[in-house]
Amino acid sequence: MTAGLSSAETRLWRGQIWTVAKSEIHRNLFSRRSLAVYLLVFMPLAVMLLRALFMPEALRVDPPHATTEFAEFFFFFFLRLVVFFVNAVIFVRLFRGEMLERSLHYTLLAPIRRDVLTTGKYLGGVVSSVLLLVPATALTYLLVYLPHGRAGLSLMFSASGIANLLTYLLIVVLACLAYGALFMLAGLYFKNPMIPALIFLGWETLTPFLPALLKSLSFVHYLASFAPVPVTLGAFAILARPVSWWVALLALLAASAVLVFLASRAARRLEVKYSAE
Amino acid sequence: MSSDRIIFSDVSKFYGEVLGVNKVSLEVAPGLTGLVGPNGSGKSTLMHLMTGLLRPSRGDISVLGIAPDQPEELFRVVGYCTQYDSFPNGATGISFLLHALALHGYPKTEADERAWAAVERVGLTDAANRRIAGYSKGMRQRIKLAHAHCHDPQVLVLDEPLNGLDPMGRAEMIDLFTNFAHQGRHVIVSSHILHEVDLISDGVIMIHGGAIVAEGEIRAVRGEITSHPMQVLIRCDKPHDVASEIFRLEHVVEARLLDDGGLLVRTRHADDFFTELNRIILATDVVVETVAPADESVHAVYDYLIGEGVGGGSV
Numbered sequence: 001m002t003a004g005l006s007s008a009e010t011r012l013w014r015g016q017i018w019t020v021a022k023s024e025i026h027r028n029l030f031s032r033r034s035l036a037v038y039l040l041v042f043m044p045l046a047v048m049l050l051r052a053l054f055m056p057e058a059l060r061v062d063p064p065h066a067t068t069e070f071a072e073f074f075f076f077f078f079l080r081l082v083v084f085f086v087n088a089v090i091f092v093r094l095f096r097g098e099m100l101e102r103s104l105h106y107t108l109l110a111p112i113r114r115d116v117l118t119t120g121k122y123l124g125g126v127v128s129s130v131l132l133l134v135p136a137t138a139l140t141y142l143l144v145y146l147p148h149g150r151a152g153l154s155l156m157f158s159a160s161g162i163a164n165l166l167t168y169l170l171i172v173v174l175a176c177l178a179y180g181a182l183f184m185l186a187g188l189y190f191k192n193p194m195i196p197a198l199i200f201l202g203w204e205t206l207t208p209f210l211p212a213l214l215k216s217l218s219f220v221h222y223l224a225s226f227a228p229v230p231v232t233l234g235a236f237a238i239l240a241r242p243v244s245w246w247v248a249l250l251a252l253l254a255a256s257a258v259l260v261f262l263a264s265r266a267a268r269r270l271e272v273k274y275s276a277e
Numbered sequence: 278m279s280s281d282r283i284i285f286s287d288v289s290k291f292y293g294e295v296l297g298v299n300k301v302s303l304e305v306a307p308g309l310t311g312l313v314g315p316n317g318s319g320k321s322t323l324m325h326l327m328t329g330l331l332r333p334s335r336g337d338i339s340v341l342g343i344a345p346d347q348p349e350e351l352f353r354v355v356g357y358c359t360q361y362d363s364f365p366n367g368a369t370g371i372s373f374l375l376h377a378l379a380l381h382g383y384p385k386t387e388a389d390e391r392a393w394a395a396v397e398r399v400g401l402t403d404a405a406n407r408r409i410a411g412y413s414k415g416m417r418q419r420i421k422l423a424h425a426h427c428h429d430p431q432v433l434v435l436d437e438p439l440n441g442l443d444p445m446g447r448a449e450m451i452d453l454f455t456n457f458a459h460q461g462r463h464v465i466v467s468s469h470i471l472h473e474v475d476l477i478s479d480g481v482i483m484i485h486g487g488a489i490v491a492e493g494e495i496r497a498v499r500g501e502i503t504s505h506p507m508q509v510l511i512r513c514d515k516p517h518d519v520a521s522e523i524f525r526l527e528h529v530v531e532a533r534l535l536d537d538g539g540l541l542v543r544t545r546h547a548d549d550f551f552t553e554l555n556r557i558i559l560a561t562d563v564v565v566e567t568v569a570p571a572d573e574s575v576h577a578v579y580d581y582l583i584g585e586g587v588g589g590g591s592v
Contacts, residue, residue: 012382019379023365031366102363105330106373106424110380111352268346272330273292274361 016112017120024124028090029131033097040086041136044078048143055147063148063155067164070144071229074168078140079223083133083175084201090129091183092193094121095267105272115264122184122260129176137172141165164228171226178219178252181259188266219255222248280342281307283327283432283463288336290322297322298487301336305465305482309458311474312467313575314484315583320467321360323484324434327465328357340432353381356425360436362417364409370396370420371405374427381428395427396420398453400446414441422450432463439473451477471576481575483582490582499573505581506530506543508571509550515563516540522557526550541571 028034059065098104107117145152145161155161182200186193207218215221224231225248243251283305290297298319312320325331326338329345343350364373371392378388396405399419404412409420418441426433435454439447455477458464468474474481481498483490491498499507513519520532520540528550531543544550547570558565572578 015382016380019376023376027366033366098365101366102361103365105359105361106365106377107380108330108348109328109352109357110377111349111382112380113349116349269332271332272325 013113013116016110016116017123020107020112020117020120021124021127024094024121025128025131027097028093028125028128033093037086037089037132040082040089041132044073044082044140045136045143047077048073048140052143052147060147060149061151063145063152066144066148066152066155067161067229068231070141070168071227071231073140073144074137074171075224075227075231078137079171079175080201080204080220082136083172084179084197084204086133087125087129087176087179088183088194088197091122091125091180092187092197094125094184094187095270096187096191096193099274102274104270108270108272114267114270118184118260118264118267122180122263125180125184126176129180130173133172133176134169137168138165141168167226167228171223174226174249174252175219175223177256178223178259181256181263182219185259185263185266188263188270216243216251219252222251280339282339283341283465284337284339285323285326286337286339288326288333288338290326290331291334296487297331298326298484301489303482303489303492305463306480307458307461307463308479309454309464309466309477311478311481311575312465312484313469313471313474313481313579314467315469318484319487320484321436322487323482324357324359324436324465324467328355328434330357330359352430353428354431355434356428356430356432357434358421358425358436358438360440362414364417364420366410368409369406370401370409370412370416370423373409373420374423377424378427383428391427391429392423395423398426399423400449415443415446418442419446419450422453426453426457430462433457433465435464435466437467437469439468439470447473471574471579475575478575481578483579485583491578495575495578496570496573499570499578505572506545507547507550507573508577509542509544509547509554509568510571511540511542511554511568512538512566513540513558513563514566515561518561519557519563522561523554526553 028037095104098107110117112120142156145156148155156165183193183197186196190196204218204220207215207220210218222243225243226245283303285301285303288301289299301323312323314320322331326333327340327345329348329351332346338345340351341354343354345351365376368376374392374395375388378391381388383391393402393405396402399422401416401419401423404416409417412420418438422435422438425435433454438454439450442450451473454464454466458479466474466477475495478495480492480494482492483498511519516534516538520534523529523540523542524532526544526549528546529542529544531541533541535541542550551568554568572581
């Protein structure tokens, strides 16, 4: 997209991408439509808060248990449900939301290339979801260790505790990039993108029980490769050779880039037909 | 390829199996062009195609040499006020314009100047910082018009732009459009209020059932409708004398004295008639108050071509 470009053109595109992204961030974080997203983000915090308040005294003396407990909570609840649905709600609305609001035409009447527009919307979605999910992850992490008192906090702030937290945050950011790109594309192709999103959720949930070849077609397989603490996947899970972190990173980034490219192509063919929505 | 025309070449648009517009070929010159047709005739489809909001099923479109699938170039020179009465949630009048101008790449100061100049032109300065959701229908129409022209486009496409405006507002906006057109730009206005189109248009495009029925200057279009003799209204001090002379002309099919003293003539050859009329006026020594075509209006032409009984002045 940048081959043979003048600096003025590049500056214009940067400005347009940031203008579109800012508008999306504002919509995602400060409008009525953000209520569902805030509720989703609040869920793990509420669960961990209740756990902290009502944890039996016997469990409070076992801080190392918190490490495995967070790992399981993160992979089975936070990543598969909260991160998944926050991204679904934010990214399917990037285009579909404006169609339902009947205001997409204003964006399409601007002198902006559709691929630049798509990039701006994607960036806005990623920044929004990261701004919501990264603090939520860190707070949930804190709430897991908090009931264990001083011992729990010192474990959390130890080198391994901080390294684990940073790895979980990296997983969240990568999940936002990958799920975000997928849901943005779904929002361009489907009138009700939540149906394909639920189908994909089913696929992601079944991943541990799929053969190695099919596992490679899910995001959670690559995201799990970064797991700082191994989690038990259940008796029926089919074990596969773990993917090295750099293969997982490249796979997730490449998949995101391909999905954003496909979304740009779909956006080029986008027509304003509100009556058909 | 640079051009000052808007060109449709054999353009069709189908919505599934439903016809939007069919085999439209047009060449629109700068000036104020009225796009006329009943609801569902394809006016908005034509405007959407021109601005890339819809893609043609077949054929090519060029707006000043730019294809509508190149929005980064097209909307530097085109502004479009659609018929949709919806806005981004939470936007104020001024933030709505500033966002559009930021996408154009204007620096903050220039965007501010342009946005405030546009709200002033449409008479919304006092309400500019209020949320659009609280605007009246007329104010919403005005802010859409400001949005369409705030970047000073060469082509202004306006879909029913006078809807919801009070008479004063209509007059102000008509002034705005005509000023634009007088600067050598394109202003394409769709309306189903025929007398409005008549008032402001240099040329007209008539569309019916997705097909172009006629295009060009009203007089030229009227001149080509040979199935309906041209009507001319004459007001003078001796209408009886003029009527008896005129009735001898071969191409005159009717000369009728009206109750108000006027003389209504129907002729098959307008040019010949006006030549003969000059001779008659000189020969009979009458004092002529007016000689004016009585059916050289969009309304009449539309009625002749489409014949849907456009009694109320709207279609």
